[in-house]
Amino acid sequence: MKVVALYKWARDPEAANVRAGGVVDWGNAKMVAGDDDHAVLEVAKALAEGGELVGLTLGDGDAAWALARGVEVAYSVPDAPFLADNAATAAIMAAAVKHIGGADVVVVGDAEQHPGVPAALAGLLGWPALLGVTSATAEGERLTAVRRVGDTIQTVWVDAPAVLSVAATGEEAKPPGMMQMLQARKKPVTQVSLAELGVDPKEGVASRGTRLPDVTGAKMLEGSPAQVAADLVAALRSDGVL
Amino acid sequence: MSAAAWVIATDEKYLVSLVEAGAALGSPPTVLVVGSPELAQAAVDAGAGQVAWIEPAAGTPAEAYTAAAVSLVSQAGPRLLLSSSAAAARTLLGAAAAALGAAVVTAAIKVELGGDTLVVHCNRLGGSVVEAFESTGPVAAVCQGYDAPPPGTAGASPEPAQAGEPGAFGIVEEQPAPGGGGLTEAERVVGFGRGVKVRADMALIEELAQAMDAAVGCTMPVADDYKWMSQYIGRSGLSIAPKLYLAVGIQGSPQHTEGIRDAKVVAAINSDPEAPIFRRATYGIVADLYEVLPELLTALKN
Numbered sequence: 001m002k003v004v005a006l007y008k009w010a011r012d013p014e015a016a017n018v019r020a021g022g023v024v025d026w027g028n029a030k031m032v033a034g035d036d037d038h039a040v041l042e043v044a045k046a047l048a049e050g051g052e053l054v055g056l057t058l059g060d061g062d063a064a065w066a067l068a069r070g071v072e073v074a075y076s077v078p079d080a081p082f083l084a085d086n087a088a089t090a091a092i093m094a095a096a097v098k099h100i101g102g103a104d105v106v107v108v109g110d111a112e113q114h115p116g117v118p119a120a121l122a123g124l125l126g127w128p129a130l131l132g133v134t135s136a137t138a139e140g141e142r143l144t145a146v147r148r149v150g151d152t153i154q155t156v157w158v159d160a161p162a163v164l165s166v167a168a169t170g171e172e173a174k175p176p177g178m179m180q181m182l183q184a185r186k187k188p189v190t191q192v193s194l195a196e197l198g199v200d201p202k203e204g205v206a207s208r209g210t211r212l213p214d215v216t217g218a219k220m221l222e223g224s225p226a227q228v229a230a231d232l233v234a235a236l237r238s239d240g241v242l
Numbered sequence: 243m244s245a246a247a248w249v250i251a252t253d254e255k256y257l258v259s260l261v262e263a264g265a266a267l268g269s270p271p272t273v274l275v276v277g278s279p280e281l282a283q284a285a286v287d288a289g290a291g292q293v294a295w296i297e298p299a300a301g302t303p304a305e306a307y308t309a310a311a312v313s314l315v316s317q318a319g320p321r322l323l324l325s326s327s328a329a330a331a332r333t334l335l336g337a338a339a340a341a342l343g344a345a346v347v348t349a350a351i352k353v354e355l356g357g358d359t360l361v362v363h364c365n366r367l368g369g370s371v372v373e374a375f376e377s378t379g380p381v382a383a384v385c386q387g388y389d390a391p392p393p394g395t396a397g398a399s400p401e402p403a404q405a406g407e408p409g410a411f412g413i414v415e416e417q418p419a420p421g422g423g424g425l426t427e428a429e430r431v432v433g434f435g436r437g438v439k440v441r442a443d444m445a446l447i448e449e450l451a452q453a454m455d456a457a458v459g460c461t462m463p464v465a466d467d468y469k470w471m472s473q474y475i476g477r478s479g480l481s482i483a484p485k486l487y488l489a490v491g492i493q494g495s496p497q498h499t500e501g502i503r504d505a506k507v508v509a510a511i512n513s514d515p516e517a518p519i520f521r522r523a524t525y526g527i528v529a530d531l532y533e534v535l536p537e538l539l540t541a542l543k544n
């Protein structure tokens with residue numbers, strides 16, 4: 001089975017500085033591994049066993065991150081910009097997947113801040129999708145995945161080719177060591193430009209800018225510990241929640 | 243392209259708020275339901291203009307009907323598509339968006355139509371800011387959604403739609419997720435994080451919870467790293483909807499606050515005035531929890 005693992009395709013949210021009036025200064029934020037990307041690699045590796053695992057990143061992020069985590073062949077689209085329109089991001093991904101000869105499965109993070117990307121990607125590829133999975137196995141063409149749906153844990157299958165989006169359940173248990181990272185840096189990365197992909201990244205929406213939310217923050221209670229405690233209890237009682 | 247909105251629903255969560263959002267285009271939206279008869283009825287009760295309904299065969303997930311959903315949406319050619327962030331609904335939304343050539347935005351909280359320009363307001367950076375996006379073309383929006391009561395004026399009855407041949411999907415099994423030990427049903431929850439320094443101090447939290455008639459919950463590191471509790475609240479843990487959530491020594495990461503989205507009142511005690519939990523809280527106290535908790539116990543007894 002040929003598996004494409006997408007990683008490092010969104011800007012580092014930690015790099016964002018919210019200024020007065022709600023203007024966001026992104027500095028020169030880079031594409032970084034998202035919260036879910038380590039789990040993407042885990043699932044992709046399990047599915048690719050005995051087959052081929054290809055890593056794909058957008059922007060100029062360091063591909064060694066994935067090469068040290070089991071990716072054998074690495075591609076990047078260095079001039080891919082970060083886009084707010086999830087469909088436009090997905091269009092770059094879909095074109096790149098086709099450019100590298102397609103795949104049986106594309107695995108991507110179920111990114112909390114960009115939840116439209118995996119859905120739009122499946123739509124643009126015209127493939128079925130299972131979103132928000134935590135693990136998956138393959139048997140022939142059949143992919144079986146586990147995910148949480150409301151109050152149930154669902155085991156569900158779909159036939160390849162398909163898109164799986166993975167939600168991490170925590171931080172990475174065992175990040176690769178220094179040796180693995182050093183070796184990974186020596187491996188080649190094939191760069192593909194947007195022009196080669198034939199993609200002109202046009203967004204279907206234009207930003208009118210950012211602002212602070214209407215309700216910002218809490219009513220702050222001040223005074224001595226005894227004072228704030230009494231005020232809080234009084235407030236909660238008058239709200240009828242205590 | 244018609245000036246209408248469509249809502250794609252595969253479960254009931256936030257459905258009323260999605261219908262409300264879609265009505266901003268001038269008339270109640272059509273709700274495409276891929277789910278049970280109860281869900282179709284819920285769409286009616288939510289005030290849908292029309293309900294197009296596909297009932298999945300037993301053991302088949304909603305995603306298996308992507309082709310049918312896409313064909314219904316394409317025929318109507320709506321200007322705006324809305325869904326919650328539920329996995330199945332999002333999958334259908336993404337496929338329909340691709341067919342319409344629509345832009346896809348997320349964490350949408352409000353929609354406006356001014357002349358021919360559609361404006362979608364979206365939470366960004368976990369709700370720290372709101373970004374407005376405009377478009378003169380079709381837009382698909384994954385909505386934040388909120389709990390709202392049905393409006394009381396029911397819409398039209400469901401119209402069964404052509405389900406077509408389902409895609410190659412199947413449900414192997416469904417197990418109830420590990421129970422929340424009463425947390426998910428509790429009216430009041432005291433949640434604590436790494437601001438609580440040692441395990442013995444959990445006694446303080448428990449005493450407080452007892453005085454408030456509340457259940458006790460915690461953040462992921464408290465459960466996973468410290469192993470002080472077996473369950474935690476958040477995106478990868480439990481989602482709770484208490485009337486009151488008291489967050490003690492909790493930073494308020496987006497992963498944690500995702501799990502308390504439906505809490506009505508949130509009070510937070512944290513020694514760091516910049517802690518993000520204060521952005522989600524109704525009431526905030528900047529103080530050492532070890533100084534405030536004993537006073538809270540006293541105040542509760544009065």
Ligand SMILES: Cc1cc2nc3c(=O)[nH]c(=O)nc-3n(C[C@H](O)[C@H](O)[C@H](O)COP(=O)(O)OP(=O)(O)OC[C@H]3O[C@@H](n4cnc5c(N)ncnc54)[C@H](O)[C@@H]3O)c2cc1C
Pocket residue numbers: 035036168169170171434435436437438460461462463464474475476477478479480490491492493494495497498501511512513514517529530531532
């Ligand atoms: C993929 C992924 C999924 C995750 N899912 C979840 C999830 O579902 N649920 C979850 O909770 N987390 C989750 N996390 C972890 C999350 O990102 C945070 O790291 C975590 O919630 C922080 O926990 P905390 O607030 O207890 O600890 P900390 O971040 O250490 O914060 C402790 C807080 O206590 C305050 N404090 C310290 N001393 C005192 C004192 N004496 N008095 C008052 N305040 C004090 C500090 O100011 C600080 O704000 C996830 C992470 C990842 C990567």
